[in-house]
Amino acid sequence: MGMRWRIRRREMWKSWPGCIHLYMRSIFCVAFILCTIYNCIGQRIISPAVISPTSTYVKGNNFEGAIFSSEYNPDLGVFDITRSFRQYQAGISHRFTPSFSQAELAERILQKNLRHHNRKTAYQGRGYGPVIHRRLKKYQRQYLGYTSSDNEQIIFINASWERHTLIDRLQDLYPRDETWKSDYKLVLDGGSYYWCIEVNLTTGKLAGLGVNGIASFRPGLRESGEV
DSSP, X not given: OHHHHHHHHHHHHHHHHHHHHHHHHHHHHHHHHHHHHHHHHHTSOOOOEXXXXXXXXXXXXXXXXXXXXXXXXXXXXXXXXXXXXXXXXXXXXXXXXXXXXXXXXXXXXXXHHHHHHTTTOOSOSGGGOOOGGGSGGGEEEEEEEEEOTTOXXXXXXXXXXXXXXXXXXXXXXXXXXXXXXXXXXXXXXXGGGEEEEEEETTTTEEEEEEEOOOTTOOTTOOOTTOO
């Protein structure tokens, strides 16, 4: 009896590392599946609303934005929106209205790749404002679609941050600005609270990240949104 128990105990100890390995693999697989499900849900539009004939408001679990139609052009005098498009070529490129699925795909590409793409971009942190990939869900997006000279589908994203707090709005100091849902937001400075980027739906890559500078930067100054 004693010999049999010692043999069984020896076999249990031999199999113990394998059990731990199997257990850890199971935990990793479950965590991976849960993260995948969360990301898919987060980048899915769950609440669309037509704002105007040329814009539609969309909201996911971790983003909100406005899709602008191909007919939209900002009422900004001589400003031509296509001048902001890095890969637009007159006579060859054309604009298109992003679908919900294209906006969702643009968000998946953006959220997956922005951290790496943003690693060398200036005008973030310290007095310039937040590091954008760390606070991405705080930004309101504007989506505009166009094709490149190679007929690749590009989503141009114009992003801005509403800096006023909920307390400010409750006190009626700064009512929530809803104009961004129907009008293109053009800001010339403001630091990293304002930026734009192009998402190539065909290649799955990001390009043309442009972060606003700031008119009067004082070294050592920290913005409340910096993280």
